[in-house]
Amino acid sequence: MPVSVLLVDDEPLVRAGLRAVLEAQPDIEVVGEAANGAAVIPLVRRLRPDVVAMDVRMPLMDGIEATRAVLRTVDAPPKILVVTTFEDDELVYEALRAGADGFLLKRARPAEIVHAVRLVAEGESLLFPASVRRLAARYGDGAAARPARAVPARARLTEREAEVLRLMARGLSNAEIAERLVVGTETVKSHVSGVLAKLGARDRTQAVIAAYESRFVEPR
Template sequence: MSEPIRVLIADDERLVRTGLHAIIAAEPDLVVVGEAATGAEAVAAVPELRPDIVLMDVRMPGLNGIDATARLLREVPNPPKVLVVTTFENDEYVYDALRAGAHGFLLKRARADEMIHAIRTVARGDSLLFPAGIRDLALSQASVRGHDRDLRARITRLTAREQDVLRLMTTGLSNTEIAERIALGQETVKTHVARILTKLGVRDRTQAVIAAYESGFATAGRPEAP
């Protein structure tokens, strides 16, 4: 039997922490290893508790979820994956947290089964959460900030097949699903994804998708299958 997924809950509202704790504790493959009421408490708790996932409220007093996420990824060896918890999907704070390195986001109004699925998905690290939401956030920010020419230049250096894979990554497809879509082996797709991350200078799939939208490579329309 594999080890359960270890979860740390960081939210300044006790009621929210209690609710999330109850939902997670009911699952046999998940365990809550601790709670934090501030971003600073979360950062301090991670080295001792060693969670696999941190559910990070994006808006907390003092050290907010954005800065706490950045500190975890910068200061903690082998940091946990961060799943941002938010009230509003179009919150600019969520976008900044994703850019800081969060692996996805979860709405507080989500159903219990959606929350559990989100935690397991992030723990696996094999697909994006809420790709439409990330797309909308990225597009809205790109309209304000303009397209990033440096990112666009990096994407033009990807091979044609790597660009195909990146387009499908923006839809939230896993490596297995991408492999089926373009008739490649899963290991080949995995290699393409790793090269995309390296060439774009990003940490993970979420960061790659954000780069695709910020550069103008991906647009509001649904990507065509290669």
């Protein structure tokens, strides 16, 4: 089955460009489009896409609120890939906090766009370590004014889980973490699952954001 994608962007040219890039791949199918976040939930429920490519700045409802709404109200929600013009946008950070699985720059090359969609569809999080560190350093200090997040305290994570979380925050994949720690990939997956469960995190992105905001990992 091809990966099904819903495109959400208020600029028709952006949607057309993404559609052309994605539909050139035999394993990806664009199943629908929307021009604002308010139209996302009905389309997600009707089309059941695997991935939503979501613009962060849109009229009526932006990508942050749309992401929250999808994750809050849709059973078995799709993966959400935020598409943005500026990687240091505060709204990108808020979208990641809201539950987006990663972000993609609109200026990305076609191969990078295709890779991003495939990656999040497979259940991986698309993180750019340097960018996320900058975002956390710039905007994470305001976390106290936001709803409370799970704090990865040392007492709750085993020593190995803490080590895995730090490597996750550096953007390493399970295979790269396994190589670094000289263990099997399945062992790493087990540790990652333990980290997510203890932090109450939906995915790797949420765990990394929590690690930065709690200063368990220092963004600077």
